[in-house]
Amino acid sequence: MKEIRRLLAENLNDMFIHAVLSNPRTREGWSKVKARPVLIKEERMIQLEMFRGNQAFHQNVGMVEAGEAIAGLMESMKQMQLETTEALYTVLISKKGKVTVKKKIQKKEPIPADISHNRRKQYILREGVPVPFLTDLGVMTEEGKVIKSRFDKFRQINRFLEFIEDILPQLERGREVTILDFGCGKSYLTFAMYYYLHELKGYDVRIIGLDLKSDVIRRCNELSETYGYSKLRFLEGNITDYTGVEKVDMVVTLHACDTATDFALAKAVRWDAKVILSVPCCQHELNAQMKNDVLGPVMKYGLLKERFAALVTDGLRAQYLEREGYDAQILEFIDMEHTPKNILIRAVKTGRKRENQDTIDICEEFLHVSPTLGRLLDEKGEL
Incomplete structure (x- = not known):
């Protein structure tokens, strides 16, 4: 040391x-x-x-x-x-x-550290510093002031970039880094990733955003061209059918509905992605499957069963990723009061496969469930 x-x-x-x-x-x-x-x-x-x-x-x-x-x-x-x-x-x-x-x-102009003890939170994208895509997406004014009604979105973007900051050592320099963003939507976080990695950190990065809405894809491509982001492109399509690359460094899937998250995770594993960041959404699959006499008194309440099923779904997803050689974490994305979709699965490839299939089987048998991700990972051939 x-x-x-x-x-x-x-x-x-x-x-x-x-x-x-x-x-x-x-x-x-x-x-x-x-x-x-x-x-x-x-x-x-x-x-x-x-x-x-x-x-x-x-x-x-x-x-x-x-x-x-x-x-x-x-x-x-x-x-x-x-x-x-x-x-x-x-x-x-x-x-x-x-x-x-x-x-x-450091090539950028040095910014003195703020050493005041009772300071406001210092975000990666700072208040008062104009960021073009945040202006065009309605989060900031042209002077860099965060619009009050969009401050939650500003916090969410910065929270997401903190997760990116933590995994920077996993992304190699000296070559092009490929990132796929499934279900990118209006692409607040996609633009933020590119801006942070390419503009602020100097990575040679290529990001592909994928979504089903043609008008959204068209608008995002227009903005990307306006900013000169030559390696940020958006495509119309779904997760299941996408075959545009053979290998990627990082897969991001944000609010992909129900089993679309499982298809994205399975593809990430097949592509040997170094990093996976996933914010699941609408975990309906196990809610329809779950049956258990012991937990019956709890699961008779629809709201509790729905939340329990979502937690079980994401817990098993993390376990399957660990089985495939990832170090998986379940993290809080943003505060609970802003959205119930506040769980992020972060998985980093280590190559050390966890021998946990027996415990997965016991859990699934206890609840009478069969998650899509497990079936996809056990299938042979391409997804």
């Missing part, structure tokens, strides 16, 4: 903006840690925000102690992104403990 301690010693100063520690080695302990400078009683310190499940814990440490504290936390993590006003560092730790540090010089 000498390289990490040296990196921290050289960069935990006035130039430091923030750091994100992610990809834990085990399921125990912290799932992610964020570090940022704060000013407390005129003293510059580092605030550590540590996440476990849906909970966040905070600790403020002095600049001198911060390096050792962060290095200690890195012993249970596999990657870190550290940003200063001058450079962006990506730190990767292999299974054998080998440390790799990649440095990218």
Whole structure:
């Protein structure tokens, strides 16, 4: 860990903006840690925000102690992104403990870190900084002010980009990265992905958005051409029939209805996608199948059965992805009060297949269900 301690010693100063520690080695302990400078009683310190499940814990440490504290936390993590006003560092730790540090010089105008303790939340796409596609999609004014009635959408977009930020080390530089977005709709998040990855982070990225609505597809392509986004294209079509690529790096499926999510997940696995981000919607399939005498007193209530079926559907989806060699997480996408569709499945390819078929079978037999994703993954040949 000498390289990490040296990196921290050289960069935990006035130039430091923030750091994100992610990809834990085990399921125990912290799932992610964020570090940022704060000013407390005129003293510059580092605030550590540590996440476990849906909970966040905070600790403020002095600049001198911060390096050792962060290095200690890195012993249970596999990657870190550290940003200063001058450079962006990506730190990767292999299974054998080998440390790799990649440095990218910042080309954009340096933005001083906001170190006020009681600050407003700092979004990836910042308020007051005009973003063309947010203006055209009615989220921002031309001056960069977020329209009050669209602030929930602004928060949602930024929350989604935080998930993208966490998986950046999985996306290779030096070659074209291909991303498929199934059911892209009006494409707020599709445009946000391209803007963030290509414009802000400098990735050579090709994004394909797929949706069934021809007028929406036409409008999105017009906007993409207006912005000069040469590798962002939108196509009319459905998930089941799409065969336009042979291999992809990341598959995104947002609010694909019912089993359309399963077809998207199965295709992602067949394409050996490094990353899958899925926000499921309308999980009707298991609701119609579920029967269980033990749970009968609960499932007699339609609303409770519907919600329970949705949770079971997504839990089994995550289990199937782990069976196929992914590290799967169930995360909260946006706050419950804004939409009931607030679960995101994030899966990162590790190649370590989990031997969990027996437990999947027991669960499915107990509830008398047969999910589409399981059947699709067990089929041979192309979807």
